[in-house]
Amino acid sequence: MKKNARNGKYGSFNVFWKGLWISSFPINHKIDIGHYYFTGERLILQTFENPDLKHLSLKVHKSCYIHFCEVMYIRKKNGDKIPTDDHEKFLACVMALEKLNVIDSENDGQNGYFIGIKRKKFKCFEDNKIVIDKSDIAY
Numbered sequence: 001m002k003k004n005a006r007n008g009k010y011g012s013f014n015v016f017w018k019g020l021w022i023s024s025f026p027i028n029h030k031i032d033i034g035h036y037y038f039t040g041e042r043l044i045l046q047t048f049e050n051p052d053l054k055h056l057s058l059k060v061h062k063s064c065y066i067h068f069c070e071v072m073y074i075r076k077k078n079g080d081k082i083p084t085d086d087h088e089k090f091l092a093c094v095m096a097l098e099k100l101n102v103i104d105s106e107n108d109g110q111n112g113y114f115i116g117i118k119r120k121k122f123k124c125f126e127d128n129k130i131v132i133d134k135s136d137i138a139y
Helices: 033-049 058-078 084-099
Strands: 011-017 020-027 112-117
Touching (some): 011 084, 020 058, 033 058, 084 112
Antiparallel strands (some): 011 020
């Protein structure tokens, strides 16, 4: 199974389900972490504003979000191709489940998200000699 993290200038926003890495989204100057946090809230608001879905209970909405996450988990585990818009829907479902307190990303190691921040790369080797610049060392 091929794993490609989509890294941005500042890192990546990675989403997991049942301990399996499903999606990765770039963090850069155009799309920050807040954008990903609010996708779940937008999904919840859109479903309750839709006249066809407005009458359904919150329990039904939660079960639909969980079902979509389960489908994505099976597709990723089987190595099936997943379109980009399904990755974005998966992100929205996971963030909506966190907003509705179904999952807790801080305490749940299996479901949720992980933010990978890019680290500064130091040039330590020149002509097979180790070179340490004193400005790179934190005291």
